Amino acid sequence: MSELVKKAAALLESKLVQVVIGYGKGTGNRTRAIFATQVAECENLIFDSRCVQNLAVYLTKLEIKKLGKPAIVAPVPVLRSILQLAVENQIAESDLVILGITPESELIDFESFASIETFLSTHKIEIEEKYTKTIDAIKAMPVAERFAYWVKELEPCFKCYACRGACPLCYCTRCTVDDNQPQWISVASHPLGNLEWHIMRAMHLAGRCTDCEACYNACPMGIPIHLLTKSMLQDVADNFGSYGPSLDKQNTLSSFKPDDKESFIR
Amino acid sequence: MTEFEPKIIAFVCNWCTYAGADLTGTSRIKYAQNVKIIRFPCTGRIDFMLLLKSFGEGADGIIVSGCHPNDCHYTSGNFHARRRWIMFRGLLDMLGIDVRRIQYSWVSAAEGSKWADIVNSTVNTIRELGPYTEYEKVAGYLEKEANQ
Numbered sequence: 001m002s003e004l005v006k007k008a009a010a011l012l013e014s015k016l017v018q019v020v021i022g023y024g025k026g027t028g029n030r031t032r033a034i035f036a037t038q039v040a041e042c043e044n045l046i047f048d049s050r051c052v053q054n055l056a057v058y059l060t061k062l063e064i065k066k067l068g069k070p071a072i073v074a075p076v077p078v079l080r081s082i083l084q085l086a087v088e089n090q091i092a093e094s095d096l097v098i099l100g101i102t103p104e105s106e107l108i109d110f111e112s113f114a115s116i117e118t119f120l121s122t123h124k125i126e127i128e129e130k131y132t133k134t135i136d137a138i139k140a141m142p143v144a145e146r147f148a149y150w151v152k153e154l155e156p157c158f159k160c161y162a163c164r165g166a167c168p169l170c171y172c173t174r175c176t177v178d179d180n181q182p183q184w185i186s187v188a189s190h191p192l193g194n195l196e197w198h199i200m201r202a203m204h205l206a207g208r209c210t211d212c213e214a215c216y217n218a219c220p221m222g223i224p225i226h227l228l229t230k231s232m233l234q235d236v237a238d239n240f241g242s243y244g245p246s247l248d249k250q251n252t253l254s255s256f257k258p259d260d261k262e263s264f265i266r
Numbered sequence: 267m268t269e270f271e272p273k274i275i276a277f278v279c280n281w282c283t284y285a286g287a288d289l290t291g292t293s294r295i296k297y298a299q300n301v302k303i304i305r306f307p308c309t310g311r312i313d314f315m316l317l318l319k320s321f322g323e324g325a326d327g328i329i330v331s332g333c334h335p336n337d338c339h340y341t342s343g344n345f346h347a348r349r350r351w352i353m354f355r356g357l358l359d360m361l362g363i364d365v366r367r368i369q370y371s372w373v374s375a376a377e378g379s380k381w382a383d384i385v386n387s388t389v390n391t392i393r394e395l396g397p398y399t400e401y402e403k404v405a406g407y408l409e410k411e412a413n414q
Contacts, residue, residue: 139360146362147400176315184315191404196318199357203314206353228360235356240349253353256345258335262352266371266384 003107004073007099009042011071017097018068021058023051033058037067047073047101054214056081056168060090071097076123077212079116081168084210084245086113090171117247125211125244127230134224135231151191154198156221158189163201163225166218169208176200202228207236207252210245272326272392274301276385277312279332281339282374289378297382298389301329308332310343314354317368322405327367327392329384334372344372366391367398 008020022045024034031050035058036042056078058064074082079100085091093112100108100116103123110116138146161177164170177185177197185200186193201215202225209229216226236243236252239261249255278284284305290297306312309332320328330351338344351370359365369388373381 135360141362143362143364144400146360147364148362150361151404184319191407192322195361195404196315196322199318199361200315202357203354206350206357228357231360232353232357235353239352239356253346253349256342256349258345260345260348260352262348264355264365264370265348265351266369 004047004099004101005042005045007107008036008045008071008073009039011097012036012039012042016069017071019064020045020071020073020099021055021064022073022099023047023053023055035064035067045073047075047105051075052077052213052217054078054081054166054168054212056085057166057214059085059096059168060171069096071099073099073101075101076103076120077210077214078168079110079120080125080210080245081212083113083116083120083247084169084208085171086116087245087247087249087251088169088208113247117245120244125233127211127233131227131230132234135227135234138227139231151195153223154194155191157194157198157223158221159187159193159197160220162218162220163215166214167205168212168214169205169210170201176204198225198228201225202232205229206232207240207243209233270393270397272300272389272397273324274327274329274385274388274392275320275325276301276303276329276331277306277309277316278303278329278373279309279339279344280305280307282333282337282372283331283381285375286373286377286381289375290381291378293378295379295382297385300389300392301385308338308340308343309347310338310340312347314350317354321363321367321398321401324402324405326395326398327369327388329369329371329388331371331373331381331384334374337374363401364395364398366395 011017012020020036020042022034023031024044024046026032033053033055034044054077055072098110100110102108141149185196211230211233213226219225233243240252287303312330317328332344335344355365371384373384
């Protein structure tokens with residue numbers, strides 16, 4: 001991606017941006033986020049199939065905001081998160097420069113958030129069949145068995161909050177789980193606390209999640225928490241039409257229709 | 267052994283269901299005593315964490331009730347709540363938390379007999395389902411360990 005390096009260097013040189021958020025070489029065969037503030041550092045920028053971290057998470061972090069206006073390397077999942085952050089008024093068009101990357105690994109420029117939406121309309125979120133099958137299989141279990149399955153799946157969680165830290169949409173400066181007056185969630189690695197924490201995390205992403213799987217990729221214990229958010233995406237589609245960020249649509253849970261349909265309220 | 271008496275927590279809105287439950291009393295309608303009513307300004311204020319806390323503290327069933335659609339004192343609180351419940355119910359179902367233990371309803375200030383009916387039928391449902399031992403086991407994990 002020498003083009004990417006050139007473009008990033010030009011942006012820094014012209015002082016249009018003060019930092020380039022991109023992918024660089026990490027430990028072993030991994031990649032990691034790098035923050036280039038000097039033209040020479042742009043040489044370290046890479047992009048390949050190993051670059052799965054969602055860089056949009058840094059756009060709302062105070063430490064990164066301090067560095068100045070960013071340019072961000074943005075493959076499709078990052079673009080989706082950027083659009084969702086725009087829907088939630090967390091970033092403005094003038095706040096950043098987007099170095100878009102198509103699924104074919106070609107550079108693409110975006111003039112505005114609206115142009116990202118146009119581009120994403122041809123790259124819609126699709127839940128892979130292997131996931132829909134797993135979700136269906138879980139939902140087909142008897143209720144007690146399903147509960148036991150999740151209690152066991154969530155057992156390794158020791159609340160490192162890597163899922164929260166990796167999620168571009170978990171940008172609250174104060175999280176319910178950190179509250180201790182009252183303490184909503186037991187922060188010990190306790191089955192009830194684990195259950196409540198993951199319900200809360202999923203609910204706070206309901207109708208907002210853009211299915212980037214950053215939470216699952218970040219989890220050191222490999223807990224399939226992305227199944228919860230994926231199942232909620234299906235629920236959004238089943239009950240309210242469509243999912244995915246859109247500039248002229250409010251978040252699912254921030255809006256309503258007087259004739260929303262349900263079958264369980266008496 | 268004494269018969270199982272379900273513990274039920276009701277989260278109700280101040281303007282409709284709470285007044286409705288009041289009417290049940292002033293109309294001298296008798297209904298099951300298993301319910302503990304908690305009054306909220308609006309169904310839109312009922313955070314899903316409160317429902318989880320009820321189960322965690324030993325409730326066997328929950329009633330959530332408020333104004334009928336279009337009757338909200340704050341215009342749209344119940345519409346927002348309805349969307350939240352739809353999503354929350356789907357998530358709980360995915361996680362294997364028994365959604366039959368949470369009864370949602372619209373009870374207006376004039377529906378005293380409907381409130382009695384909702385409480386009675388919920389108590390019956392929970393009586394059939396029995397105590398929520400699966401959740402209690404999870405909630406009491408540390409206590410059980412300490413007692414061993």
